[in-house]
Amino acid sequence: METHDIVLTVVREFPYALYGSMLVGTLCAFLGVYIVAKRVVFLGAVLTQVSVLGLALTFLPVFALPHTIGSLVVTIASVIILSTLLTGKHIPKDAVLGFVFVFSIAARILVMQKAPKVEASEIENLLRGDILFVTPELFYLMAGVFVVTMAVHLLFFKEFSYISFDAETAGTQGYNTGLWEMLFYIIAAVVISVATHMVGDVFVFGFLVVPPVAAMLIAKRVKWIFLTAVLLGMLSPIVGLFLAFKLDFPTSPTAVAVASAVLGVAWLVRQVRA
Amino acid sequence: MQPLIQFRNATLGYGPKIVLKDISFSILDGDFFGLVGPNGAGKTTLLRAILGTLKPMSGEVIVRNNNGKPVRFGYVPQRDTVDYVMPYTVEEVVAMGRYRQVGLLKSVSQHDRRIVHESLQHVDISELKHVAFKDLSGGQKQRTLIARALASEPEVLILDEPTNGMDLSSRLSILQLVRHLHEHDKLTVLMVSHLLDDVANYVKRIALVERSAFQVGDVDEILTAENLSALYEMPVTVSNVGGAKIIRAGGDNGNA
Numbered sequence: 001m002e003t004h005d006i007v008l009t010v011v012r013e014f015p016y017a018l019y020g021s022m023l024v025g026t027l028c029a030f031l032g033v034y035i036v037a038k039r040v041v042f043l044g045a046v047l048t049q050v051s052v053l054g055l056a057l058t059f060l061p062v063f064a065l066p067h068t069i070g071s072l073v074v075t076i077a078s079v080i081i082l083s084t085l086l087t088g089k090h091i092p093k094d095a096v097l098g099f100v101f102v103f104s105i106a107a108r109i110l111v112m113q114k115a116p117k118v119e120a121s122e123i124e125n126l127l128r129g130d131i132l133f134v135t136p137e138l139f140y141l142m143a144g145v146f147v148v149t150m151a152v153h154l155l156f157f158k159e160f161s162y163i164s165f166d167a168e169t170a171g172t173q174g175y176n177t178g179l180w181e182m183l184f185y186i187i188a189a190v191v192i193s194v195a196t197h198m199v200g201d202v203f204v205f206g207f208l209v210v211p212p213v214a215a216m217l218i219a220k221r222v223k224w225i226f227l228t229a230v231l232l233g234m235l236s237p238i239v240g241l242f243l244a245f246k247l248d249f250p251t252s253p254t255a256v257a258v259a260s261a262v263l264g265v266a267w268l269v270r271q272v273r274a
Numbered sequence: 275m276q277p278l279i280q281f282r283n284a285t286l287g288y289g290p291k292i293v294l295k296d297i298s299f300s301i302l303d304g305d306f307f308g309l310v311g312p313n314g315a316g317k318t319t320l321l322r323a324i325l326g327t328l329k330p331m332s333g334e335v336i337v338r339n340n341n342g343k344p345v346r347f348g349y350v351p352q353r354d355t356v357d358y359v360m361p362y363t364v365e366e367v368v369a370m371g372r373y374r375q376v377g378l379l380k381s382v383s384q385h386d387r388r389i390v391h392e393s394l395q396h397v398d399i400s401e402l403k404h405v406a407f408k409d410l411s412g413g414q415k416q417r418t419l420i421a422r423a424l425a426s427e428p429e430v431l432i433l434d435e436p437t438n439g440m441d442l443s444s445r446l447s448i449l450q451l452v453r454h455l456h457e458h459d460k461l462t463v464l465m466v467s468h469l470l471d472d473v474a475n476y477v478k479r480i481a482l483v484e485r486s487a488f489q490v491g492d493v494d495e496i497l498t499a500e501n502l503s504a505l506y507e508m509p510v511t512v513s514n515v516g517g518a519k520i521i522r523a524g525g526d527n528g529n530a
Contacts (some may be wrong), residue, residue, distance in 0.1 A: 036359065136312055156378070159378070165356055165362060165367070165370065166357065169370075172325045221363070224365065
């Protein structure tokens with residue numbers, strides 16, 4: 001296919017894929033800046049897998065909710081439980097996260113084995129998500145999540161940034177830091193849950209980490225880090241979709257590879273500057 | 275002087291575990307107060323009770339200003355508790371000290387910016403305002419955190435281990451700045467430290483925090499060789515060199 005034909009095909013035939021992946025890429029990159037700054041990247045990976053487990057559970061008759069609702073319920077419940085476990089002193093935090101991560105994957109495999117009347121490969125396809133098969137319903141749900149998330153974050157930017165920078169001092173000034181942290185993680189859980197159903201775990205976790213890290217290598221000011229990460233999150237899926245068509249690659253990994261290539265260039269530029 | 279912070283027979287701890295039992299003392303308006311003790315003795319527990327993030331198991335902790343309102347604290351945390359990933363500028367960090375006054379859904383006003391700049395001038399780091407906090411030296415970071423505390427227009431300045439891990443010149447410079455804020459700006463200061471030398475030569479009153487023997491008083495009556503030897507369970511000497519107290523572990527060649 002010629003370049004012109006690919007662009008027309010993507011825009012005309014897969015508009016929800018194009019705009020949906022841009023929405024998810026932008027939102028994950030924005031939240032990812034905080035996730036990387038708070039040094040809780042592994043939590044992003046954990047929530048992605050928990051969300052996939054939530055999706056898998058909806059194939060069981062006892063948990064027969066709509067896929068997105070099931071994923072949301074399980075992910076938000078996990079955030080609330082994790083907030084208790086992570087503040088305890090008996091088990092190291094990374095051990096708690098490691099356990100939840102591996103449990104989610106193991107439980108998903110077991111659930112898939114017992115899911116009636118559905119081929120395991122069919123479930124696996126749904127769990128992996130595919131940018132090209134984003135439905136209008138999921139797209140509009142994601143658009144709603146995008147508007148609410150960005151509104152909350154922009155309205156309370158100074159509170160989120162202060163608590164992320166120095167929660168201890170913010171607490172002494174009367175901020176209920178536990179509540180603000182919980183709000184952040186519940187929003188992240190909702191985004192990760194809907195996004196994972198929409199575009200798959202590789203895309204979501206990739207965009208939570210890669211654009212923010214690239215932005216931190218390139219930009220020297222906080223606002224530029226957010227802007228760079230958001231731009232990278234928005235543009236990488238476009239290039240990824242184009243390359244996926246051109247080279248006959250799967251879409252999500254190609255989008256992550258594009259963002260990773262930018263990260264590689266950013267790292268090289270940083271090395272040269274130093 | 276009116277008391278700003280009062281502990282009345284307060285027992286502090288976590289869950290069923292008691293850390294400090296039945297303590298009573300006051301920190302007065304205009305005090306320069308040191309909280310000293312070995313690691314794990316309960317300094318942080320006491321600090322949390324003062325800041326209101328830990329309720330006493332019994333007794334009372336009253337934190338009220340002369341008008342009967344809650345005391346406004348300017349808190350300077352230990353430097354390693356803040357985020358060093360994001361390149362917040364010095365000016366942005368100090369502006370955080372205004373966020374509570376600014377309130378939700380509002381942005382930092384010209385008035386707030388003026389206070390931020392005054393705070394930067396106060397600690398003599400105006401020229402660093404566009405530099406990333408994470409790129410500063412230890413002493414500059416501490417000045418930035420002090421400026422942020424000042425920007426909140428505090429009645430009590432609380433410093434948690436302010437000179438920990440600093441070289442000698444930075445240490446002296448920070449301690450002199452804190453003394454200046456106390457003497458010239460009439461700020462009530464509470465300094466937490468495990469470095470006895472720092473506290474001995476700067477604060478006026480002191481609380482020696484140790485589970486079995488919580489003592490409060492003037493520096494000269496508390497920081498004696500006898501007291502410190504009992505507290506640390508090893509010989510400690512207290513010498514007076516050129517008007518400055520030098521506290522050393524071991525030996526008996528000092529002038530107690």
